[in-house]
Amino acid sequence: MIDTLSEMFSYAFIVRAFIVGLLISLCSSLLGVSLVLKRYSMIGDGLSHVGFGALAVAAALSAAPLSVAVPAVVVAAFVLLRISENTKIKGDAAIALISTSSLAIGVAVVSLTTGMNTDVCNYMFGSILAMSKSDVNLSAALAVCVLILFVVFYNKIFAVTFDETFARATGVKTGIYNMLIAFLTAITIALGMRMMGALLISSLIIFPALTAMRVFKKFKSVTICAAIISVICFFAGIVCSYLYATPAGASVVIINIAAFLLFSAAGFARRRFRSKTFFKRGQI
Amino acid sequence: MSLIACKNASFGYEGNAVIGNLDFEINPGDYLCIVGENGSGKSTLIKGLLGLKTAVGGNVFISKEFCLNQTGYLPQQTAAQKDFPASVYEAVISGRLGQRGFLPFYSRKDKYAAQENMRSLNIWDLRNKCYAELSGGQQRRTLLARALCAAGKLLLLDEPASGLDPTATREMYGLIKTLNAGGMSIIMVSHDINAALKCASHILHLQKCGAAQNLNCQNTQAFFGKTQDYIKSSVAADFTGGKIYD
Ligand SMILES: Nc1ncnc2c1ncn2[C@@H]1O[C@H](COP(=O)(O)OP(=O)(O)OP(=O)(O)O)[C@@H](O)[C@H]1O
Ligand SMILES: [Mg+2]
Numbered sequence: 001m002i003d004t005l006s007e008m009f010s011y012a013f014i015v016r017a018f019i020v021g022l023l024i025s026l027c028s029s030l031l032g033v034s035l036v037l038k039r040y041s042m043i044g045d046g047l048s049h050v051g052f053g054a055l056a057v058a059a060a061l062s063a064a065p066l067s068v069a070v071p072a073v074v075v076a077a078f079v080l081l082r083i084s085e086n087t088k089i090k091g092d093a094a095i096a097l098i099s100t101s102s103l104a105i106g107v108a109v110v111s112l113t114t115g116m117n118t119d120v121c122n123y124m125f126g127s128i129l130a131m132s133k134s135d136v137n138l139s140a141a142l143a144v145c146v147l148i149l150f151v152v153f154y155n156k157i158f159a160v161t162f163d164e165t166f167a168r169a170t171g172v173k174t175g176i177y178n179m180l181i182a183f184l185t186a187i188t189i190a191l192g193m194r195m196m197g198a199l200l201i202s203s204l205i206i207f208p209a210l211t212a213m214r215v216f217k218k219f220k221s222v223t224i225c226a227a228i229i230s231v232i233c234f235f236a237g238i239v240c241s242y243l244y245a246t247p248a249g250a251s252v253v254i255i256n257i258a259a260f261l262l263f264s265a266a267g268f269a270r271r272r273f274r275s276k277t278f279f280k281r282g283q284i
Numbered sequence: 285m286s287l288i289a290c291k292n293a294s295f296g297y298e299g300n301a302v303i304g305n306l307d308f309e310i311n312p313g314d315y316l317c318i319v320g321e322n323g324s325g326k327s328t329l330i331k332g333l334l335g336l337k338t339a340v341g342g343n344v345f346i347s348k349e350f351c352l353n354q355t356g357y358l359p360q361q362t363a364a365q366k367d368f369p370a371s372v373y374e375a376v377i378s379g380r381l382g383q384r385g386f387l388p389f390y391s392r393k394d395k396y397a398a399q400e401n402m403r404s405l406n407i408w409d410l411r412n413k414c415y416a417e418l419s420g421g422q423q424r425r426t427l428l429a430r431a432l433c434a435a436g437k438l439l440l441l442d443e444p445a446s447g448l449d450p451t452a453t454r455e456m457y458g459l460i461k462t463l464n465a466g467g468m469s470i471i472m473v474s475h476d477i478n479a480a481l482k483c484a485s486h487i488l489h490l491q492k493c494g495a496a497q498n499l500n501c502q503n504t505q506a507f508f509g510k511t512q513d514y515i516k517s518s519v520a521a522d523f524t525g526g527k528i529y530d
Pocket of ligand 1 (some may be wrong): 302323360
């Protein structure tokens with residue numbers, strides 16, 4: 001095992017991918033708790049499709065992928081927020097609207113220019129080889145910013161997630177914090193989708209939060225547990241992907257599914273155990 | 285200097301007024317009770333005063349002294365969802381956030397205030413429990429404690445007694461009375477007319493408008509003034525069926 005690991009980390013590209021992936025999993029799991037509770041679970045899916053469209057356009061213009069994708073996804077996130085706040089179109093419908101539109105644009109651009117090559121395939125399913133050195137530096141810097149902002153505004157993010165009306169009524173600038181959440185999510189997704197793939201990045205947001213909620217009942221415990229689960233699953237997923245030559249994104253998601261099932265069972269057992277002891281005491 | 289003054293103001297939903305032509309004034313230290321039948325627009329008015337709804341017409345003057353981050357609010361219902369993982373403590377202390385401004389973390393003073401309010405509402409023992417797994421009355425107390433945490437100068441309560449047991453109700457009215465004596469302004473919606481008349485310094489009585497489907501309601505303010513004057517008015521006699529105990 002130690003041998004395998006040291007062999008694995010002797011490849012520079014794996015180390016790079018590993019560092020970025022770890023930071024991305026951490027960011028997405030922290031934001032995921034708030035997004036899942038705000039009923040924005042599918043935002044990851046929607047925004048990653050926007051990212052796909054942007055990457056296709058970037059490839060057509062032969063521009064640097066991240067420099068097109070990050071702004072495009074951030075703009076899409078703000079538009080999404082505005083649509084679901086101000087109009088009668090609900091959050092999930094707005095996400096579907098934006099996601100399918102940009103997927104269509106992306107596919108059209110791809111078929112007009114380069115055609116469906118491996119690059120495009122990589123955007124869809126992710127590849128750890130896709131990360132260049134400058135990508136890694138940018139991703140790491142942005143991911144650290146996301147982490148710091150999340151920690152600094154943790155209490156505000158809780159308030160806006162738990163009861164937005166009350167927060168607004170007592171003078172918390174909810175608009176700013178909603179925008180902050182959208183902004184952090186957008187950056188995390190734009191960075192993560194190159195590695196995890198447009199199709200799998202949303203699972204990084206949803207799974208750790210849902211898994212943690214099976215067992216924990218406090219916002220802080222759920223947040224911390226989600227972060228730990230996400231990091232462990234990412235690590236295990238990358239190792240599996242190396243051992244069995246499976247795609248990185250898919251391996252991480254499969255490990256996440258396993259963790260979810262495990263925690264569901266644990267939560268179920270805990271409830272069962274509690275009600276049983278209660279029953280026994282009642283009988284005596 | 286009044287804290288809030290409404291001049292001919294109306295509030296409503298999507299441009300359609302459900303309460304119209306309000307004329308009243310609240311001064312610092314007042315204890316105003318809003319009464320009226322179901323659907324007369326009491327909750328709508330509270331939301332309007334908090335700026336959650338903009339006025340449909342007329343003028344609402346809000347003094348500089350009334351800043352939202354010194355205001356506590358207990359909604360009639362919350363949108364807080366089932367299954368939300370939040371402990372009672374986390375929910376209560378989040379009331380202090382408005383006063384923090386952009387400062388990120390809670391100070392010792394915030395934690396102390398949260399603890400005091402939880403103790404006075406008898407939910408200190410529940411502090412580590414999940415909010416979503418409490419009984420209705422316990423949830424209500426939690427939200428009340430949160431409102432108290434947020435209140436610096438003004439407290440708006442929308443039916444604070446609903447769901448509370450008799451002891452808790454009595455204690456709650458006592459607590460609010462003490463806060464009011466300490467200089468806090470109170471605006472409370474209540475269906476408990478006797479308690480309202482006993483505690484409040486002023487009464488605002490809203491009536492349902494006669495208009496079909498509540499379209500563009502006008503003149504829905506039946507009474508505003510001192511409590512003593514309200515007791516003698518014909519509005520009170522009609523509303524209570526002539527039975528006012530003191
Ligand atoms: N979201 C809404 N959209 C449109 N109309 C609404 C909305 N909420 C309330 N109304 C209408 O506004 C009127 C006043 O409602 P409000 O909730 O303010 O009454 P209330 O006085 O608080 O009643 P209660 O004593 O039952 O709490 C009602 O006729 C109601 O139908
Ligand atoms: Mg009401």
